[in-house]
Amino acid sequence: MSWLIVIALAALAFAATVFLFKLEKALWSSLLAALAVGLAGYSLQASPGLPSAPKAQGVNRAAPLFDVVEVRRELLASNERSRADFIVTADALVREGRYQPAAQLLASVTRDNPEDFEAWIAEGSALVEHADGILTVPALYAYRQAAELKPKHLAPNYFLGVALIRQGRMLEARQVWGDSLAAAGEDAPGRAIVAQQLERLDAMLAAVSQMEEGAPPPTAVAPDPSGP
Incomplete structure (x- = not known):
């Protein structure tokens, strides 16, 4: 349910910016790209089922979007x-x-x-x-x-793909992850993790494509945020 709300809010933000604020059509693609980056980040890293927690004190920089140490070990x-x-x-x-x-x-x-x-x-x-x-x-x-x-290990290219997504380079990330999965063995460490994240990324790319065409985003391909 949280995924439907997030996608609906993204579509609403696009519609409000275009029609209420009269955004020039030439800038629509830039707005869609910005919304897509946010959706991709939510898709790959969000955990809406977790309880809130107070911000830690004494930390010099913001915490990463996900536990890079734990994910690296899983891979x-x-x-x-x-x-x-x-x-x-x-x-x-x-x-x-x-x-x-x-x-x-x-x-x-x-x-x-x-x-x-x-x-x-x-x-x-x-x-x-x-x-x-x-x-x-x-x-x-x-x-x-x-x-x-x-060369056939999934871990280096997994983190490379995450970095590309954080810069809005989702198609490049999709290529990197797809090629890595194709080259890796069926029993490669972390294969299930990368495959699931690739599925979520494909869902986001499909949603963005629908938004660009002016149609409602497909709900059937939305990833399950409660998954690993």
Whole structure:
């Protein structure tokens, strides 16, 4: 039900802006893109069933949209985990919103051991969060280094896709996730997670397409927000 409300509000916001505020038709696509980014973010990260909680005090930066540490671990098999002691400290820093020192620690890990697959992914995520969700050149480099170590692994491209979505580059993210799933084995770690998120992204792209055509968004393809 919450999904229907969110999509309805997005459609209402579009209609109100266009008809009440007389938005020029040339700007409709920009407005749709902005609404689509919000819908995609809600689709991929929202947990409407969780109770509210007071804002934590003493945190220097905003918390990430989702627990990047926990998701990273879910996407890795136990034998793919980093053996570096610093990664535990870096994860704690990330959860405190201290992304720059976390990225610096992780950079020292990958500098000492360029074969540390998990450290490269963690470094890329810390850099993205430090840049407020922007996929910077160093973050992209970190994800690519991880992908070179394990070309068929889902984790590097999963986080790359999330970063692309946060910048409104949803079609690129869809391509990245689709290609990764096609290359990964059926028993690849995290396959169910990436497949579900790709399904949600496809639902959002379908909803945006319907909005652009002026038709009501399809409710049948809306993802279940209570799922993992």
